[in-house]
Amino acid sequence: KKKIIIAVDGFSSCGKSTFAREVAARIGYIFIDTGAMYRAVTLLGLRRGAIGPDGVDEKALTDLLSEADISFRFNPGRGASDIYLDGENVESRIRGIEVSNSVSRVSSIGAVREKLVHLQQQMGKQKGVVMDGRDIGTVVFPNAELKIFMTADPAIRAQRRYAELTGKGEQVTLEEVMQNLLERDHADQTRAISPLRKADDAIVLDNSFMTIGEELEWALELIGKLT
Numbered sequence: 001k002k003k004i005i006i007a008v009d010g011f012s013s014c015g016k017s018t019f020a021r022e023v024a025a026r027i028g029y030i031f032i033d034t035g036a037m038y039r040a041v042t043l044l045g046l047r048r049g050a051i052g053p054d055g056v057d058e059k060a061l062t063d064l065l066s067e068a069d070i071s072f073r074f075n076p077g078r079g080a081s082d083i084y085l086d087g088e089n090v091e092s093r094i095r096g097i098e099v100s101n102s103v104s105r106v107s108s109i110g111a112v113r114e115k116l117v118h119l120q121q122q123m124g125k126q127k128g129v130v131m132d133g134r135d136i137g138t139v140v141f142p143n144a145e146l147k148i149f150m151t152a153d154p155a156i157r158a159q160r161r162y163a164e165l166t167g168k169g170e171q172v173t174l175e176e177v178m179q180n181l182l183e184r185d186h187a188d189q190t191r192a193i194s195p196l197r198k199a200d201d202a203i204v205l206d207n208s209f210m211t212i213g214e215e216l217e218w219a220l221e222l223i224g225k226l227t
């Protein structure tokens with residue numbers, strides 16, 4: 001069977017990662033969550049003082065990043081890869097509201113994007129990957145055989161993310177989650193470098209009223225025609 005690259009882009013909290021992970025599991029592909037990479041860089045900056053109350057020190061963060069090791073390792077318990085920062089599993093550390101509030105600022109920095117895009121291109125070189133993010137179909141793999149652009153109603157997205165965070169015991173309000181999501185969408189769409197936009201040849205998937213089962217059925221049919 002022919003191996004392809006599947007690019008999944010879209011707004012925050014649309015369930016891109018869940019969708020991409022499940023698709024990858026069904027067809028035996030590698031799943032790569034590129035948002036986790038931007039989040040890991042943000043965590044690094046917060047921990048090492050390159051991100052503080054006054055904002056992001058771009059030079060300091062870029063210097064830290066040049067020494068940092070960001071990688072994925074498969075976690076059989078989760079059936080997906082966890083992200084590692086300098087050998088430490090930071091998968092659960094990167095999902096909190098503190099990282100979420102700074103990540104769009106970090107992802108707007110050209111030097112950060114350059115480094116992470118390069119890593120992502122290396123990871124996808126052999127094809128057989130499902131990669132989710134904001135610029136996969138437009139920048140990382142403009143020649144991906146299948147591009148999916150995900151979207152969902154903002155109120156539904158906020159509700160889903162709120163349930164996920166409070167389920168993990170994080171103290172947040174629905175308003176806070178909604179605000180973070182709208183701010184991130186705005187920042188991601190309006191940044192100068194690689195803004196979030198649908199690639200011309202991407203297919204839109206609005207999952208506001210779809211179950212993950214329905215999303216998978218839809219995707220597997222498309223993939224079947226391409227492989």
Ligand code: C5P
Nearest residue numbers: 034035036038103104107133134135184
């Ligand atoms: O996908 P997730 O919500 O975890 O991504 C976190 C942030 O990382 C996004 O809001 C965006 O600013 C940035 N990002 C990006 N390009 C990607 C993936 C994520 O700029 N390919």
